[in-house]
Amino acid sequence: MSNVLRPYLAAVRSTLTAALTLENFPSQVGGCSSSPSVNSIRVSIKIKQADEIERILCHKFTRFLMQRAESFIVLRRKPIKGYDISFLITNTHTESMLKHKIVDFIIQFMEDVDREISEMKLSLNARARTVAESYLTAVSLGIGYRVVTRLKCILWSYSAFAPA
Amino acid sequence: MAAPEVFNVSQSPITSHAFNADRTRQFSMRSDQLMRWFLILFRTFALEVAVSLNTNEVQLFSRSGLDWTPTETLSEHDKIVTSIDWAPNSNRIVTASQDRNAYVWQQASDPLTGRVVWKPTLVLLRINRAATFVRWSPFEDKFAVASGARAIAVCSFDPDNNWWIAKQLKKPIRSTVLSVDWHPNNVLLAAGSADMKARVFSAYIKDVDKRPPPSVWGEKLPFNTVCGEYSSPSGGWVHSVGFSPSGDVLAFASHDSTVSVVYPGGPAIYTIRSNSLPYVSLTWTSEDSIVAAGHDCQPVLLTGGPSGWQAVGSLDDTTAPKSSVGGRGGPTGSSPVGRLNSAAFNTFRNADSRGLGSSPGGGTPLATDTELFTVHQNTITDIRAYEGAPDAVSRVSTSGVDGKLVIWNVSAVSGLGTKLKALRVG
Numbered sequence: 001m002s003n004v005l006r007p008y009l010a011a012v013r014s015t016l017t018a019a020l021t022l023e024n025f026p027s028q029v030g031g032c033s034s035s036p037s038v039n040s041i042r043v044s045i046k047i048k049q050a051d052e053i054e055r056i057l058c059h060k061f062t063r064f065l066m067q068r069a070e071s072f073i074v075l076r077r078k079p080i081k082g083y084d085i086s087f088l089i090t091n092t093h094t095e096s097m098l099k100h101k102i103v104d105f106i107i108q109f110m111e112d113v114d115r116e117i118s119e120m121k122l123s124l125n126a127r128a129r130t131v132a133e134s135y136l137t138a139v140s141l142g143i144g145y146r147v148v149t150r151l152k153c154i155l156w157s158y159s160a161f162a163p164a
Numbered sequence: 165m166a167a168p169e170v171f172n173v174s175q176s177p178i179t180s181h182a183f184n185a186d187r188t189r190q191f192s193m194r195s196d197q198l199m200r201w202f203l204i205l206f207r208t209f210a211l212e213v214a215v216s217l218n219t220n221e222v223q224l225f226s227r228s229g230l231d232w233t234p235t236e237t238l239s240e241h242d243k244i245v246t247s248i249d250w251a252p253n254s255n256r257i258v259t260a261s262q263d264r265n266a267y268v269w270q271q272a273s274d275p276l277t278g279r280v281v282w283k284p285t286l287v288l289l290r291i292n293r294a295a296t297f298v299r300w301s302p303f304e305d306k307f308a309v310a311s312g313a314r315a316i317a318v319c320s321f322d323p324d325n326n327w328w329i330a331k332q333l334k335k336p337i338r339s340t341v342l343s344v345d346w347h348p349n350n351v352l353l354a355a356g357s358a359d360m361k362a363r364v365f366s367a368y369i370k371d372v373d374k375r376p377p378p379s380v381w382g383e384k385l386p387f388n389t390v391c392g393e394y395s396s397p398s399g400g401w402v403h404s405v406g407f408s409p410s411g412d413v414l415a416f417a418s419h420d421s422t423v424s425v426v427y428p429g430g431p432a433i434y435t436i437r438s439n440s441l442p443y444v445s446l447t448w449t450s451e452d453s454i455v456a457a458g459h460d461c462q463p464v465l466l467t468g469g470p471s472g473w474q475a476v477g478s479l480d481d482t483t484a485p486k487s488s489v490g491g492r493g494g495p496t497g498s499s500p501v502g503r504l505n506s507a508a509f510n511t512f513r514n515a516d517s518r519g520l521g522s523s524p525g526g527g528t529p530l531a532t533d534t535e536l537f538t539v540h541q542n543t544i545t546d547i548r549a550y551e552g553a554p555d556a557v558s559r560v561s562t563s564g565v566d567g568k569l570v571i572w573n574v575s576a577v578s579g580l581g582t583k584l585k586a587l588r589v590g
Contacts (some may be wrong), residue, residue: 021419021441021459023543024179024218024244025340095177095218095565099542 005114009107016043016103022091040090042076043106044083047113057120058084061113074102085113168479169571170539171232173225178563179216180546182250182257214238214257215563216245222259222269224282232569240267240284247297251304257282258307260295266309266319268328287328289317297343303350305372310341316355318367318387333365333388343404343445347411348554351376351385354414356402362416362424364392380412380429397422397435403444403458408451409555417443417456423466425454425473434473436466445547449557449574455479457544457562461536465577477577479560482537542566 025039047062049055062085069075074093079086089102211227212235221239225232243262250257257269267284274281289295293312300307309317309330314337317330339359346353353367366385368376381391392414396402400419407414414426421442425434441459448454449465453476457463462480466473535541542565550571552558561571 018441021543023444023545024246094543098536098566100536 005111009110012110013103013107016106017100020089020094020099020102022089022094024091024095040088042080043087043089044080045085045087045110045113046082047084047117053121053124054117057117057124061117061120074105166573166576168539168573168576171569172567173215173232173563173569174217174223174567176567177218177542177565178545178567178569179218179245180247181213181215181561181563181569182248182548183550183561184212184214184250184255185252213569214248214250215569216248216259217567218244220244220261220263222248222257236282238267238269238282238284241265243294246295247299249298249300249307251300254304256300256304258287258298258300260298260309262294264291264293264295264311265289266295266298266307266317266328268307285327287317287319287330289319289330290332291315291317293340296340299344299346301346301350301367302348306350306367306369308344308346308353308355308367310344310355310357312340314339314341314357316341316344316353316365316367318353318369320369320372331369331387333367335388336363336390336393342401345406347379347381347407348409349376349379349411352379352381352391352407352411354405354407354416356405356416356418358401360396360399360401360418362394362396362402362405362414362418362426363390364414364428365390392426392428394424394426394433396420397424397437400442403442404446404456406446406448406454408448410451413451415446415448415454417446417458423454423456423473425468427470430470432470434468436468436473436475438464438475440464445544445562447547447549447557447560448554449549449552449560450555453574455547455560455572455574457547459543461538461540461542461544461564463544463547463560463562463572465574479572479574479576479578480538480540481578483578539570540564540566540568 019041022039022041047058049058062079065072066075066077066079066085069077074087074089076086076088087106093102213225213232214222215225216222220241220243221237222245223234224236224238226235238257238259241259241261241263245259245261247260248257255271258266259269260266266287266289268287269282269284271280272283273279287309289309289311291311291313295309295311297310298307306318306320309319311317314334316333316337318333319328319330322329333353337355337357337359339357341355341357343356344353351366351368351373353365354362355365356362364381366387366389368385368387376385382389385391394416396416396418398420400422402416402418405414405416412429414428415423417423419442421438421440423436423443423446425436427433443456443458443464445458446454446456452469453465453467455463455465462478462482464478465476467476468474540562544562544564547560547562549557550559550561557574559571559573561569563569
């Protein structure tokens with residue numbers, strides 16, 4: 001996984017570093033009465049969703065994070081349409097925090113989300129298998145081996161979608 | 165290589181800074197050294213700096229020994245003070261702020277207590293957007309305020325009403341003006357703006373100025389004459405402009421990571437492209453050298469002449485960590501890797517999973533996990549000549565978003581080759 005991600009993350013890192021050249025820009029649009037607009041960049045991420053399980057996991061996981069958006073400071077509560085999660089880094093953030101650490105945070109975040117979802121997927125599958133096995137050992141008495149195996153397969157794929 | 169003087173002035177960002185007297189002009193000669201000591205003895209002179217700490221107040225610091233102690237706070241503005249300039253000879257401070265105002269501060273004795281305090285004088289700017297930048301003219305009888313109202317207010321004193329009145333330069337400006345710089349003849353004004361152009365205007369005011377002698381920029385110069393208009397090479401905001409000490413050459417830095425040097429007589433424009441982040445501030449240190457600084461956190465020296473320009477190197481020695489924080493385990497150091505948590509393992513893991521430190525695409529080198537190799541840990545907001553005559557500046561000062569004020573030796577340049585390469589963006 002890492003070797004696949006490496007050039008991608010390096011590209012993201014370079015782009016973010018270059019894009020995070022924000023400054024306090026008093027807008028000529030905002031004017032004096034309304035609050036001035038802020039100089040900012042938005043980073044929106046679409047997380048890889050290869051199958052239905054990943055789609056569900058990703059949805060739940062990003063929702064969990066976005067409900068706690070305040071603790072992440074740069075995270076937004078709602079993603080941009082078409083994306084899963086969205087960050088907004090304003091010039092205030094680059095002033096109060098070290099710029100290269102913000103970049104680090106986003107990269108770390110992307111890496112962690114990816115890993116977290118693959119781990120959850122694995123443990124979900126493992127759990128589904130255990131459930132299926134214990135269920136089938138209960139009902140399989142008297143049924144032939146072939147049938148059991150086929151049933152196992154069917155149940156396994158069903159229970160993968162069932163809420164754990 | 166002489167190390168730069170580093171002062172941690174504040175925790176918050178420094179938006180702008182200005183020192184009080186141009187020490188060089190006054191104290192460059194031997195006899196003046198005596199005068200300086202005399203003045204220090206009698207407490208009539210102290211090295212002071214005015215900084216805007218990203219708030220609506222201006223903080224004055226005075227040098228005591230090796231440190232800066234806060235002395236006075238100038239509070240009259242309502243919003244962030246964007247720029248400060250301190251007139252060396254007349255000892256007046258002018259401040260510009262996002263509240264659309266500028267004030268001229270002068271020392272006067274308080275009628276009640278008898279203490280000497282800084283008193284503000286109102287400036288009638290007549291702008292309806294934030295003031296972004298301010299500079300005194302060389303003769304200190306005018307100043308120019310750049311603003312988001314697509315205008316530059318050229319202010320002169322009106323003794324009848326005891327305030328400063330403005331005449332506005334408006335014509336071809338199509339966006340916020342981000343910086344201005346005065347020509348040594350007190351009449352011409354360079355401006356860089358967010359419409360991606362640097363321009364040279366005449367800011368001739370009849371009652372104040374004498375007719376300027378003809379220069380490379382033109383002969384007849386009524387107010388608002390546009391003497392030159394130059395686009396940034398790849399279309400970036402022009403962050404900073406500067407006339408050379410003679411005034412015959414113009415340099416500007418823009419957000420496309422370039423510095424352009426304009427010879428109007430030429431007509432030649434030299435563009436120095438950097439492979440690092442854009443510069444936001446520049447200052448000439450002699451007729452053939454410029455120091456520029458900005459988002460890549462280190463001041464870079466550029467040299468050249470009518471035949472061409474190139475980047476020479478950084479004033480910062482980026483080969484070694486700056487503070488001796490060594491072994492800062494910190495929150496990331498204690499990551500749950502367990503028995504494999506060795507330095508080598510971490511290096512490989514970072515390179516592998518976070519795109520960190522791999523030579524072609526690597527970012528800025530990190531000393532510890534949290535520290536950059538540069539002195540400034542965040543964007544440099546302002547760079548100014550600190551010591552030396554205008555055409556032979558020996559030291560420059562920078563202030564940064566990290567709250568640091570640093571004084572650099574211009575002669576201490578470390579080679580460009582490897583060190584800048586390590587800092588490239590991608």
